[in-house]
Amino acid sequence: MPIRDDQSSSSNSANQQDFELSQADRETIDRIFGSDPESFIAESDRDHAILNLLNLLDSPVASELHKPTRLDLIQLLAARLESAPDTQPQLSSADQQALDQYIDNGYDTNQVQPEFESRAIKCDQIGEAITSSVHDANPGLVEKTLATIQVHIDQEEAAMAMAASSGRGAFSMRWSDLISIAAILLIVASVTMPIMSGVRSKAQKSLCFDNMHAVANAFGLYAGSNRDMLPMATAGFGSTWMDVGSTPDRSNSSNLFTLVRTDNADLDDLACPSNPNAATGEMEPGAWDWNSLAEVSYSYRIMPPGGMRASAIAQPMGIVLLADRSPVVLRVANRQPIIPEENSPNHQGKGQHMLMLDGSSRWAQSPVFESNDNIWLPRPIEQVIHQVRSKLGIMTGSELPDGPTDAFVGP
Amino acid sequence: MGNWQSQTDEQIFEAFRDGDPDAYRELIERHHDDLLRFLTRMVGDRAAAEDIFQETFLQIHISAATFDISRRFRPWLFTIAANKARDMLRKKNRRKTVELSAPIRKSEPGASFIDLLGVDIPAPDEALDLAQRDEQVQRALDQLGPALREVLLLAYFQRMSYAQIAEDLGIPLGTVKSRMHSAVAAFARSWQVVSKDHDKSA
Structure with a gap:
């Protein structure tokens, strides 16, 4: 656009209307600020030009100049250009060709055309510098890695043993059916569980704990601008609150996802580092829920119809708002028998973080409180389990087949 | 076994x-x-x-x-x-905090284009102090953004072709090329800065 030089007769605002960015420039600026500007990678001349201009805005200003003369202004501009932050450097055209030939020929400098050989050798030296290191190998790391894997294998085998001995595939996903088979599960559980122990990265646990603090803030922010209500996607659920992703606005995880959707939390805040399938980074546009149960790292209090007010509970320190993901829901979804006292898989079965309604967080080695309240289960199921246990107890080794038609084998 | x-x-x-x-x-x-x-x-x-x-x-x-x-x-x-x-x-x-008043780095004169022939990268056996050189390489790499660092390391550690990198990272071939060009240029530039800083302090 032309720049007029008749400021004397025009107001500032009239002049500003003369400067208008082209559509392409506007889109480039949107891309720069739409991503993380620090890591934006300029890929075209326009990108470079706009980054250069933006970098000028970051430069220091000589505020002491009182009556700038033309010379002052030229010097100031020169100083600004000089002190502008580094822009992304580009390879010269010859270097680009040398690098391309070097890579296309399997990183072999001998295969490059002679005029590019000396440049390809530089590319090779960079590779040599980057890939070599003087750090000593750590032989203990191999053992540590194998130990971590062994813990995982033990857990898997324990789970499989239980599934096999309880009758694989015989279980429905419905809670009502789970109650009817609780007796079998409980006997198996008390004989073989818990084996959950072993090595776990302290770093992961600590990052997960940081998440709890970030999410506590997010709950506070949400409640503050929503009449003290806890996050809720819709007034009720669909057929089941377990259907993550498939009925996106009707699962309980979509209630938790509300924190992300309303920009009170990042997806990363709700991603436990030890969940390999956790969704991180930017939320998919228009998303209301995680895509699948595997992506969900934390279990949120099941919201009653109509939602729940954060201040409605007299003793908020005793109410679990959020915890590392429930192993019970995972097993039900995978058609496996449940183990009521199992710890969350997030920390290799050693325990779980819990965020309480009063904003405090804690690490608990068991999902069962002193009051016998199990955070993975509603009270009616806990009561059934209690009744079954008190009636049947655990297997003592003195039981006999219930008649000739009862299949029952021992060690 | x-x-x-x-x-x-x-x-x-x-x-x-x-x-x-x-x-x-x-x-x-x-x-x-x-x-x-x-x-x-x-x-x-x-x-x-x-x-x-x-x-x-x-x-x-x-x-x-x-x-x-x-x-x-x-x-x-x-x-x-x-x-x-x-x-x-x-x-x-x-979780990184940003210091708003951090000084702005002086740019190198004429630094928007890199000519690799002008960059001095000593081979490992030429370097007197390997540990020092190793640390300088790391410092130079740390100056790169994560995306550039990733493409540079994946390429060199695995000797991958552009097509393989594109497939692995799920980005178009043209983007891989321009990203690799930028990565090598950015590394060469930050290597120059890091080794110059070291020379000054030596």
């Missing part, structure tokens, strides 16, 4: 899937040095690199059944490791 030396990664992985208890150890030992170096370069922190190293092999173990044996093992290993490193960096950067 099998005679692993003559066997490819993929053959050993197959042996591991068939239940050979020593095969997985062999795979870990075989890739230990390279993968740990790659991760250290990627995250700039040896302890964090060791954590990600363990997580990577655990992930591979868990996902063993999904591996297509007709493909190569090493790119799969490095891609999983790079994903985990990227997640870790994202987490770390999210």
Whole structure:
């Protein structure tokens, strides 16, 4: 656009209307600020030009100049250009060709055309510098890695043993059916569980704990601008609150996802580092829920119809708002028998973080409180389990087949 | 124990899937040095690199059944490791504080284009102090953004073609090329700055 030089007769605002960015420039600026500007990678001349201009805005200003003369202004501009932050450097055209030939020929400098050989050798030296290191190998790391894997294998085998001995595939996903088979599960559980122990990265646990603090803030922010209500996607659920992703606005995880959707939390805040399938980074546009149960790292209090007010509970320190993901829901979804006292898989079965309604967080080695309240289960199921246990107890080794038609084998 | 030396990664992985208890150890030992170096370069922190190293092999173990044996093992290993490193960096950067009053770095004169012939990169055997050089390389790498650092390290550690990188990272071939050009230029530039700083302080 032309720049007029008749400021004397025009107001500032009239002049500003003369400067208008082209559509392409506007889109480039949107891309720069739409991503993380620090890591934006300029890929075209326009990108470079706009980054250069933006970098000028970051430069220091000589505020002491009182009556700038033309010379002052030229010097100031020169100083600004000089002190502008580094822009992304580009390879010269010859270097680009040398690098391309070097890579296309399997990183072999001998295969490059002679005029590019000396440049390809530089590319090779960079590779040599980057890939070599003087750090000593750590032989203990191999053992540590194998130990971590062994813990995982033990857990898997324990789970499989239980599934096999309880009758694989015989279980429905419905809670009502789970109650009817609780007796079998409980006997198996008390004989073989818990084996959950072993090595776990302290770093992961600590990052997960940081998440709890970030999410506590997010709950506070949400409640503050929503009449003290806890996050809720819709007034009720669909057929089941377990259907993550498939009925996106009707699962309980979509209630938790509300924190992300309303920009009170990042997806990363709700991603436990030890969940390999956790969704991180930017939320998919228009998303209301995680895509699948595997992506969900934390279990949120099941919201009653109509939602729940954060201040409605007299003793908020005793109410679990959020915890590392429930192993019970995972097993039900995978058609496996449940183990009521199992710890969350997030920390290799050693325990779980819990965020309480009063904003405090804690690490608990068991999902069962002193009051016998199990955070993975509603009270009616806990009561059934209690009744079954008190009636049947655990297997003592003195039981006999219930008649000739009862299949029952021992060690 | 099998005679692993003559066997490819993929053959050993197959042996591991068939239940050979020593095969997985062999795979870990075989890739230990390279993968740990790659991760250290990627995250700039040896302890964090060791954590990600363990997580990577655990992930591979868990996902063993999904591996297509007709493909190569090493790119799969490095891609999983790079994903985990990227997640870790994202987490770390999210908590990074930014000093608004930080001084603006002076640019090098005429530095928008890099001519590699003007960049002095000593070969390892020329360098007097290997540890110092190693640390300088890391500092130069740390100046790069994560995306450039990742493409540079994946390419050099695995000697991958542009097409392979494009497939692994799921980005168009043209983008891989321009990103690799930028990465080499950015590394060369920050190497110049780092080695100049070192010369001044020496």
